Amino acid sequence: MxxxxxxxxxxxxxxxxxxxxxxxxxxxxxxxxxxxxxxxxxxxxxxxxxxxxxxxxxxxxxxxxxxxxxxxxxxxxxxxxxxxxxxxxxxxxxxxxxxxxxxxxxxxxxxxxxxxxxxxxxxxxxxxxxxxxxxxxxxxxxxxxxxxxxxxxxxxxxxxxxxxxxxFAETLDATRAALTLPAGRANIVSYNGPGAPNPIARAKGAHGRLLTGLGFDLEDPPTGWQSASMPASADVVRASYEHLTQLSAETTFLLAGTKADAARFMADPILANLPSVQRGQVYGLGKNSFRIDYYSAREVVDGITRQFGGA
CATH class of the missing domain: 3.40.50.1980 (Nitrogenase molybdenum iron protein domain)
Structure with missing residues (x-):
C-alpha cells in the first residue's frame, strides 16, 4: 500500500x-x-x-x-x-x-x-x-x-x-515507517493440520489488507484451492491441508496463532520444505486475530511492531 x-x-x-x-x-x-x-x-x-x-x-x-x-x-x-x-x-x-x-x-x-x-x-x-x-x-x-x-x-x-x-490510519502510517520487514512475500494461514480445512488469507481480505498496509507483499492463494464443500469467503480461501505444501512466501503468519502455534507449524514434517519454515520466519498473528475489528486490528499492529519494529 x-x-x-x-x-x-x-x-x-x-x-x-x-x-x-x-x-x-x-x-x-x-x-x-x-x-x-x-x-x-x-x-x-x-x-x-x-x-x-x-x-x-x-x-x-x-x-x-x-x-x-x-x-x-x-x-x-x-x-x-x-x-x-x-x-x-x-x-x-x-x-x-x-x-x-x-x-x-x-x-x-x-x-x-x-x-x-x-x-x-x-x-x-x-x-x-x-x-x-x-x-x-x-x-x-x-x-x-x-x-x-x-x-x-x-x-x-x-x-x-x-x-x-x-x-487508525495514522497509526498504520507511522508503524509502517518504523518497521524493518523480512525480504520477500508473506502469507497468512489458519493452520489446522491434516484432515481439516486450512484457510489461507486472500490479499484483498481483511487480514491481507491489514498486513499490506504495514508494508508486506502478500502471497494470494489460488481461488481454485477453495474447498467445494465449504462456503466461499471474501477474506480467505478454505484450502485443504495438502495445498499448504504449495505455498512459496518467505514469511508465514498464523491466523489466531501464538509462538507455540508457530513452533508446531515449523515442526510439521510435511511442511518442512516451505520457504518460511526453512528460514524460521513463521509467526503467530495473535490469538485474537481470527476476526478483524478495530480492537483486534490494533493488537495485530502492536504485535507486528514488537516483532519487526527494530527497537
Missing part, C-alpha cells in the same frame, strides 16, 4: 458525511443487508447486539450497548471484553440460541443482527422486530472500516467513527 492509499484510508471517514447524506439527522431510514429498510425515530440510547462479532465495532465508536450475545462458550471476545466490562454490558444468550423474554426485559430501542455466521439471529428477526427496530448487517461481506461507518450511521456516532478511522 503506497502513501496515497494511506491517505485514502485516513480520509475515508470523511465519506461518512456523503454516504450518510440520506440519513442525516433524525428520523433515519437505514438499509439492511437484504435491501429492506429500518426506520429509526431517534439516536438509539439502548442497543442490544445479538451478534458478538458486531459488538466490538459498536463499542469502538462508543455506541450505547447495554447487552450483547456471547460466543458459543458464553464469553465475549478477548480483545474488547475489558471495555464491555467497564461499560457494564450485560451478557445475553450464547451464539446459536436466543431468549426473547430477555430481549423484552431489556427494553432496547435498537437491535443489531448479523445476516450470517454462527452468531446470527436472523431466523428470529420478525420476533425481535416486535421488541425494537432491527438493523441487519452482513459483516462477512464488509471491511471492518465500512462496518464501522454503517454502525455510526445507525447510532449517530459519525464524529466518533471519523476520529477512530483517522487515528
Amino acid at each position: 503506497n502513501r496515497r492509499s494511506f491517505l485514502t484510508l485516513a480520509t475515508c471517514a470523511a465519506a461518512l458525511g456523503s454516504s450518510a447524506g440520506a440519513v442525516t439527522g433524525w428520523p433515519r431510514r437505514l438499509t439492511n443487508a437484504d435491501g429492506s429498510e429500518t426506520a429509526l425515530p431517534r439516536a438509539p440510547a439502548r442497543i442490544l447486539s445479538t451478534s458478538v462479532t458486531l459488538t466490538g465495532s459498536l463499542l469502538a465508536i462508543g455506541a450505547p450497548v447495554i447487552a450483547s450475545a456471547t460466543t458459543v462458550r458464553g464469553a465475549f471476545f478477548d480483545q474488547w471484553q475489558a471495555v464491555a466490562r467497564a461499560r457494564g454490558v450485560d451478557k445475553l444468550w450464547r451464539a446459536g440460541s436466543i431468549d426473547l423474554e430477555a430481549a423484552w426485559a431489556l427494553e432496547p430501542d435498537l437491535i443489531v443482527v448479523s445476516a450470517g455466521g454462527a452468531d446470527s439471529a436472523l431466523a428470529q428477526r420478525a420476533a425481535l422486530a416486535e421488541v425494537a427496530p432491527v438493523l441487519v448487517l452482513d459483516y462477512g461481506a464488509m471491511a471492518w472500516e465500512d462496518l464501522t461507518r454503517r454502525l455510526a450511521q445507525a447510532t449517530g456516532r459519525e464524529a466518533e467513527a471519523e476520529a477512530l478511522l483517522t487515528g
